[in-house]
Amino acid sequence: MLDYKLLExxxxxxxxxGFERAGATLGLTQSAISQRIRTLEIRLGQPALVRSPAIxxxxxxxxxxxxxxxxxxxxxxxxxxxPSLSESATxxxxxxxxxxxxxxxxxxxxxxxxxxxxxxxxxxxDQDIGLRKMREGDVAACLCSSxxxxxxxxxxxxxxxxxxxxxxxxxxxxxxPEGLVxxxxxxxxxxxxxxxxxxxxxxxxxxxxxxxxxHHLCPSSxxxxxxxxxxxxxxxxxxxxxxxxxxxxxxxxxxxxxELRVELYWHFWRHGGDTMNRLTRTLTDTDSLA
Amino acid sequence: MLDYKLLExxxxxxxxxGFERAGATLGLTQSAISQRIRTLEIRLGQPALVRSPAIxxxxxxxxxxxxxxxxxxxxxxxxxxxPSLSESATxxxxxxxxxxxxxxxxxxxxxxxxxxxxxxxxxxxDQDIGLRKMREGDVAACLCSSxxxxxxxxxxxxxxxxxxxxxxxxxxxxxxPEGLVxxxxxxxxxxxxxxxxxxxxxxxxxxxxxxxxxHHLCPSSxxxxxxxxxxxxxxxxxxxxxxxxxxxxxxxxxxxxxELRVELYWHFWRHGGDTMNRLTRTLTDTDSLA
Numbered sequence: 348m349l350d351y352k353l354l355e356x357x358x359x360x361x362x363x364x365g366f367e368r369a370g371a372t373l374g375l376t377q378s379a380i381s382q383r384i385r386t387l388e389i390r391l392g393q394p395a396l397v398r399s400p401a402i403x404x405x406x407x408x409x410x411x412x413x414x415x416x417x418x419x420x421x422x423x424x425x426x427x428x429x430p431s432l433s434e435s436a437t438x439x440x441x442x443x444x445x446x447x448x449x450x451x452x453x454x455x456x457x458x459x460x461x462x463x464x465x466x467x468x469x470x471x472x473d474q475d476i477g478l479r480k481m482r483e484g485d486v487a488a489c490l491c492s493s494x495x496x497x498x499x500x501x502x503x504x505x506x507x508x509x510x511x512x513x514x515x516x517x518x519x520x521x522x523x524p525e526g527l528v529x530x531x532x533x534x535x536x537x538x539x540x541x542x543x544x545x546x547x548x549x550x551x552x553x554x555x556x557x558x559x560x561x562h563h564l565c566p567s568s569x570x571x572x573x574x575x576x577x578x579x580x581x582x583x584x585x586x587x588x589x590x591x592x593x594x595x596x597x598x599x600x601x602x603x604x605x606e607l608r609v610e611l612y613w614h615f616w617r618h619g620g621d622t623m624n625r626l627t628r629t630l631t632d633t634d635s636l637a
Numbered sequence: 638m639l640d641y642k643l644l645e646x647x648x649x650x651x652x653x654x655g656f657e658r659a660g661a662t663l664g665l666t667q668s669a670i671s672q673r674i675r676t677l678e679i680r681l682g683q684p685a686l687v688r689s690p691a692i693x694x695x696x697x698x699x700x701x702x703x704x705x706x707x708x709x710x711x712x713x714x715x716x717x718x719x720p721s722l723s724e725s726a727t728x729x730x731x732x733x734x735x736x737x738x739x740x741x742x743x744x745x746x747x748x749x750x751x752x753x754x755x756x757x758x759x760x761x762x763d764q765d766i767g768l769r770k771m772r773e774g775d776v777a778a779c780l781c782s783s784x785x786x787x788x789x790x791x792x793x794x795x796x797x798x799x800x801x802x803x804x805x806x807x808x809x810x811x812x813x814p815e816g817l818v819x820x821x822x823x824x825x826x827x828x829x830x831x832x833x834x835x836x837x838x839x840x841x842x843x844x845x846x847x848x849x850x851x852h853h854l855c856p857s858s859x860x861x862x863x864x865x866x867x868x869x870x871x872x873x874x875x876x877x878x879x880x881x882x883x884x885x886x887x888x889x890x891x892x893x894x895x896e897l898r899v900e901l902y903w904h905f906w907r908h909g910g911d912t913m914n915r916l917t918r919t920l921t922d923t924d925s926l927a
Contacts, residue, residue, distance in 0.1 A: 363832055403690060438854070448860035457867025460853075461811075466826060468854040521751075536756060542653055563750075564728070564758040569859040569878075570738035577747025588859075 350390075351418070356383035357395055358415045361404050361485065362440075362468075387411075404483065413484025416440070420487060420620040439622070440468040442477035443490035445540070446508060447611065447636075449568035450587040452490075455633035459626060473543045481614060487623065488615040502614045503627065506636040510607045512550055513589055513598040514581035521578070527554050527602055537562040538574050538582030546583040546607060553605055572598075583607060587636075611636065640680075641708070646673035647685055648705045651694050651775065652730075652758075677701075694773065703774025706730070710777060710910040729912070730758040732767035733780035735830070736798060737901065737926075739858035740877040742780075745923035749916060763833045771904060777913065778905040792904045793917065796926040800897045802840055803879055803888040804871035811868070817844050817892060827852040828864050828872030836873040836897060843895055862888075873897060877926075901926065 359369040360380060370377045388395050395408035404412055420439075443452065448471060460467065472480060474491035481489045482497055496502035514523070522535035532554070537547050539562045551560065563580055565571050572589065575582055581601055592598040600606075613630055615623050649659040650670060660667045678685050685698035694702055710729075733742065738761060750757065762770060764781035771779045772787055786792035804813070812825035822844070827837050829852045841850065853870055855861050862879065865872055871891055882888040890896075903920055905913050 368832065397690065400687065400693060401691075438852075445857060445860075448855070448857045449863070450859075453860065453863035453867040453869065457864070457869050460869055466851055466853050469856065469860065470854075471856050471860075542658065561756055562728075563756050565738070566759065566761050567735060567738045567858065569740075570735075570743065570759065570761075573739070573743035574747070577743040579743060579747050579750055 350387075351415075353383045353387040353390075354411055354415045356380050357387060357404070357408060358412055360384065360396065360402060361408075361412060364402055366402075404485075409483040409485075411484075413482075416484050416487050417616055417618055417620075420616070420623055438466040438468045439488075439626075440470065440486045441488045441490065442470045442472045442480050442486045444473070444477075444492070444611075445471045445566070445568045446585050446588070447490055450508070450585050451633070451635040454635040456626065456629060459629040463622065463625070465622065465626070473541070475543070478614065481616075487619060488613065488626075490611060490613055492609050492611060493614075494610065494612050497614060499618075500614050500616050502612050503631055505611045505613050505630055505633070507608045507610045508636070509586040510546055510550075510583040510609065511586050511589065511593075511600050512581055512602050512605060513575055513584045513592070514601050515576055515578045515597065516599060518575075518578040518581060519599065519601060523581075523601060527556075529556060529558070532556045532560060533558055534561065536560075536580040538565055538571055538580040539563065540571065541566045546609075549607055550583055550602075550605060553607075554602065639704075640677075641705075643673050643677040643680075644701055644705045646670050647677060647694070647698060648702055650674065650686065650692060651698075651702060654692055656692075694775075699773040699775075701774075703772075706774050706777050707906055707908055707910075710906070710913055728756040728758045729778075729916075730760065730776045731778045731780065732760045732762045732770050732776045734763070734767075734782070734901075735761045735856075735858045736875045736878070737780055740798075740875050741923070741925040744925040746916065746919060749919040753912065753915070755912065755916070763831070765833070768904065771906075777909060778903065778916075780901060780903055782899050782901060783904075784900065784902050787904060789908075790904050790906050792902050793921055795901045795903050795920055795923070797898045797900045798926070799876040800836055800840075800873040800899065801876050801879065801883075802871055802891045802895060803865055803874045803882070804891050805866055805868045805887060806889060808865075808868040808871060809889065809891060813871075813891060817846075819846060819848075822846045822850060823848055824851065826850075826870040828855055828861055828870040829853065830861065830872075831856045836899075839897055840873055840892075840895060843897075844892065 359372050360366055363369045363372055366380045367377045370380045391407060393407055394405050397403045397405055448469060470486060474493050477489040477491050478493060478497055480486045523531050537560050539547050541564060565574055571582055572584060574580060575598055589598055613627060615627055649662050650656055653659045653662055656670045657667045660670045681697060683697055684695050687693045687695055760776060764783050767779040767781050768783060768787055770776045813821050827850050829837050831854060853864060855864055861872055862874060864870060865888055879888055905917055
């Protein structure tokens with residue numbers, strides 16, 4: 348069998364982003380960690396890690412990480428049938444989109460995690476990076492809007508999120524007094540989540556506007572709403588996240604009927620074991636994502 | 638003078654993380670961007686970019702980026718005295734901590750940005766990375782808890798955030814029926830923002846507990862509260878962010894008197910120009926961060 352002490356050192360170095368932190372996590376010295384990685388690389392006959400500029404697994408290292416992730420999931424299943432086996436709870440590493448984490452996610456999986464004593468290590472990533480991390484074995488599952496399964500994994504549709512174009516009444520009065528006319532859209536500031544966020548472009552295209560527009564970049568779901576409340580821009584906000592603000596009138600829908608829907612898919616390793624299957628069932632059964 | 642078309646190409650490639658996206662942003666083909674970078678590197682006599690594994694400025698490239706960032710700020714001041722000069726609004730790139738963005742930030746700077754027509758490009762980073770990005774010229778300012786000024790920059794104290802140890806009543810009943818006793822702290826799940834988040838460790842040390850504890854990792858301010866509401870763990874939440882949940886009793890303070898305070902400092906380039914000085918004054922005058 349493989350030497351899992353070495354593989355665990357590799358996985359921990361990549362997860363923690365450094366030898367010193369990995370040592371702290373595993374209760375080892377930094378030099379013990381280095382020694383394990385060196386031993387692993389000698390057996391492997393090639394490097395498992397790129398050290399610079401940032402620590403990252405090589406393609407061979409990634410295959411090992413992927414394997415470790417799957418073994419950990421299987422160990423988890425085993426420890427449920429033989430509880431005395433488990434020294435400590437496993438943490439399941441999952442990539443997901445910021446808006447799900449900010450809205451329905453905890454409601455959907457909270458009871459499950461509590462019942463199973465499952466700990467989560469959540470990584471907020473856009474879809475391309477989330478799926479890449481999954482291919483690299485860095486995460487066990489990925490929640491995103493891509494329906495394209497990756498090799499060795501399954502993909503199920505969970506539902507969709509509705510995004511509304513919201514702004515404060517002040518903002519509307521100031522920038523859109525005549526509604527969404529072209530001259531206003533060219534100068535009214537927009538809030539965009541990040542360079543990969545195409546929702547505002549899709550919204551504007553749906554309004555027949557294809558020109559440029561000034562925008563803030565705000566990579567935080569809660570920050571996004573706060574910017575809208577402060578009248579700094581309008582933006583596409585998940586309906587689930589703005590219930591209170593819509594009810595109180597602090598944010599208003601600037602284009603009723605022009606909402607956008609984004610489908611959400613759950614990608615998980617085919618051989619992820621029973622815990623993963625039960626978590627998947629919990630997610631497909633949820634009504635938190637209405 | 639330097640050829641700013643080349644420098645702008647460099648800055649855009651680093652900001653967008655790729656040649657193709659930089660081209661889309663500047664309205665150029667990918668090959669035109671590559672040509673500009675090549676020309677710049679020939680003049681520079683050394684590489685300005687590392688291409689692999691991810692695009693990143695070399696130390697020489699970083700000095701150029703730093704320069705571009707400062708020139709942009711100065712151009713902004715100029716365009717305010719000669720409005721016809723400005724083709725498009727500048728976007729000021731700022732690194733800040735997630736909790737500020739999720740709470741008081743927009744309130745503090747919203748009016749200022751609206752009055753000045755200032756657009757922001759916000760980057761959520763922990764303190765070490767935020768300050769590194771500033772040294773590298775990738776951001777013009779950084780909001781974090783480090784009081785140590787970096788060379789060429791100023792640092793002013795803005796105030797402090799108070800963090801409370803919060804959990805749902807369900808959670809307390811389930812995991813902490815006898816309060817914060819050692820046997821409970823060893824098994825009660827904690828919510829931790831990320832590997833760099835030491836708040837829960839500090840809190841537990843303040844309670845006299847120094848052992849290990851099971852924890853979820855949740856790098857999202859809003860997700861953090863949602864996990865706490867779902868009874869998945871307790872965690873240190875900014876008081877500013879949990880007003881409603883505390884009032885309604887959905888979250889409770891599990892250790893009154895054990896709150897933690899985190900100081901916040903604003904780092905900005907000394908020669909950042911008038912806009913930066915006015916933004917700094919707005920921040921030092923704010924009462925949003927009480």
